[in-house]
Amino acid sequence: MKIYGKEIKDYVNDLINEIRKVVDDKVVVAAISGGVDSAVASYLCWLAIGSNLKPVIIDTGFMREGEIDDTVKRFEEIGMHVEVIDASSLFYEALKNKKDAEEKRKIFREKFYEVLSEAVKNYNASYLVQGTIAPDWIETKGGIKTQHNVLVQIGIDPEKKFGFNLIEPIANLYKDQVRKVAEYIGIPKEIINRQPFPGPGLLIRCVGEFELEKLKALKNVTFLCEKYLQSINASQAFLAIFKKPRMATSNKIVEFLKETKRIIGIGGRGFKTYEFYELATGVKGDARAYGKLLGLYYKEYDAFLKHKDEIIQEFSRILPDYTRLLIMISDPRPAGKYAIALRAVVTKDFMTASVPDLDMELAQKIVDEILKDIRITHVYYDITPKPPATIEYE
Amino acid sequence: MNRKKVLILGPGGQYNHLIYRKISELGHESYLQDFNSDFSINFDAFIIGGGPARLSKNSYEVKRIRELVYQSSKPILGICLGFQILSLIYGGELTSSKPSFGPQKIFIEKYDALLNNIPNSFVAWESHNDTLTKLPEDFEVLAYSKLNATKIVEIIKHKSKLIYGVQFHPEVDHTEFGKEILNNFVNLNE
The missing domain is CATH 3.40.50.620 (HUPs)
Known part of the structure; x- marks a missing residue:
């Protein structure tokens, strides 16, 4: 060797x-x-x-x-x-x-x-x-x-x-x-x-404003999901916490949604888009990109997962101010003040990272565990590779 | 196989040290040097790596590599920003409206020693804000990717010199056949 x-x-x-x-x-x-x-x-x-x-x-x-x-x-x-x-x-x-x-x-x-x-x-x-x-x-x-x-x-x-x-x-x-x-x-x-764990630990997985309650909620759901996170077929899999995002749209988001529907071959209603309050770190063309996060909801979300590479290319092109695309894998519930993102990546050297396919049964188990914590309202799966995202959010 | 002496010039990109790693692992003498420091031209091959700069034809990066291109007859490979630098030296043009990050399917249009034993399509990883829209003079296209119906140039070769450019990153682990492409490049003169 x-x-x-x-x-x-x-x-x-x-x-x-x-x-x-x-x-x-x-x-x-x-x-x-x-x-x-x-x-x-x-x-x-x-x-x-x-x-x-x-x-x-x-x-x-x-x-x-x-x-x-x-x-x-x-x-x-x-x-x-x-x-x-x-x-x-x-x-x-x-x-x-x-x-x-x-x-x-x-x-x-x-x-x-x-x-x-x-x-x-x-x-x-x-x-x-x-x-x-x-x-x-x-x-x-x-x-x-x-x-x-x-x-x-x-x-x-x-x-x-x-x-x-x-x-x-x-x-x-x-x-x-x-x-x-x-x-x-x-x-x-x-x-x-x-699995690698960053030096600043859960601090940088409490994305945006650091509050003790946010950290406690993240520690709790991380503990609840530990064994499921280990069984995802990934080099690294973890949870991060955000404020509950708001429903939002714009001309650019509409354009992106139109392209996404074309790619997955499903039209019509039932799609929702969410904008997060926080920003997340990315890397585009060898430069830092501290950009917005977009959440995407459609009941049969595996349609997005099947075409994630193509969707991400359109996402980067149409929405250059964004660094992350997250697919909602729970049904949105009104109660609760936080959202959780599941991040999983496959990589040897951690310089580039792909997003593994998600086993739907395992995903459901993770969602169920997370929603046991009543502070949580949405659960997402991050489908952004590195680049344009980084592995951690901050 | 002859052990080659390869100089990598890194204009500040994330993956230049990986080029160094891959060339060493291929059994060659690999030197990674900061783009701004003086370099000797006493090498068997040169690789110009990536970086965050947004280029125009008068950029410092373009001037610096123009000297190398005129002084040396050894193989030169430009990767990502290096590809763009070489393109601008020879009159190519860039646009900022077609960025690409992450996996991209590459299609080979014309085979060449650089692409020995590489299948005619493969997945490569990219990270570029600017994209080539006008082919540099005296260059031909070896491979492209697709943006809807548009062809995006991914690999170019000078028609009479051993000068190559690739817009994607053959040095990153996720690029299929990346190491083979680097190996083919280093062995061009065999």
Whole structure:
């Protein structure tokens, strides 16, 4: 097996030797998230410098139910003790009522490194190791979205700003390559196969204004649907929460609906269009697109799913201000103040992503679970690939 | 197979590092360089990658690559923005009314060494706001996609030089036969 044309054994040995050379006898703090990227980056350091590595995990308050405890247990299995730092009230306070996606991500990043720089001081460490990978710095540098773990690549000097230097052993790798390295060095299967979960966690899945109630509702439905989300045939499947959208139309929306009806070969009435209050991040022609979301309702919604590629091309052409098209998979009910979007994608490297076909029976089970929460009124399936959307909404 | 030295010039696009990855995985010496820094012309092949710029014929990107085109006789491949840069150098024209993002069906019109062992239609992924409407002089169309009844140019080739352009992204994992197209390109001079 090879990484960039090099045997994996040599590739890993070179990384470990490089870390030893750089770190020497200094202390290193590792920022663990529970995902495979930070696991590989820290375990490589562990192999290089042993107990001079101090792994920590920050409880940001945006993790899923039980996530912190599971992660700590998994790392115990490979001999690493992880310190939990509870910083949830700090994050909640700083993010309350913030709406703009980039503002939320930047505040998250600031708080994240503030907490880590405290940990670095407490351990008297000189370095922080983190699991930044290629898409992180490519998207941050390209201005698509601010990933929380990218500093040096966009000209921020961590030593000056936060008092430590960074080690990013896998910054050149994509997810599929990281997973190969993970397997080779013996990271537990549960961590390797875990679906990616963003650093800012559920914060960026509470799309638009951040409120605690919205977060609670999202945590609840995510917990209710967990086992069904795992059984969707996807590289990543998750839920996001929005304010209940309003019915809306415009000349352009009418034109788009007309094209859609032509594509699916169904005319007549029974179609509804909804406009969301929030904006979502997309990537069009290598540039960031922070655009509107359109919801589409027709009772037999699988007609849309069968022709989704064609519909999306027309959507991008006719409605350039939009970045997402969501198909309603529940019947609209009047009660409730939030809508939930189910997002599922298929991808190896997370640079491009397609939307898998949805098993109708499974979809119905997910809808039923979600609507158990009376705060929810609509459930949608997002059919926008990357590009023009990104995988997460913010 | 000879190991080739390939220079990738990246004008700030999302997938340029993936071009680097794919060329390395094909067993070649791959160099990814920032578009703005000086580069040597001592390479076996050149790839101009994608980027967010919206071009006109006087754009900086066009001027910069025009020099390369005149100085080197080695194969050159333009991808996405790179395709548009090469088109503008040779008098092509772009429109902003036909953007394309995500999967698009490509139909081959004329076979060429670049398309060895590629079926006559396949799905490729795109991400472009601007689209070629006038073919550059001395170029021919190798493949197109369809927008309703209109043909959209997807692959072009210079009639006498080893200069190619593809509007879609062969370097992304979702493009079918993308790696084969890159492999064919790097081996053009064999």
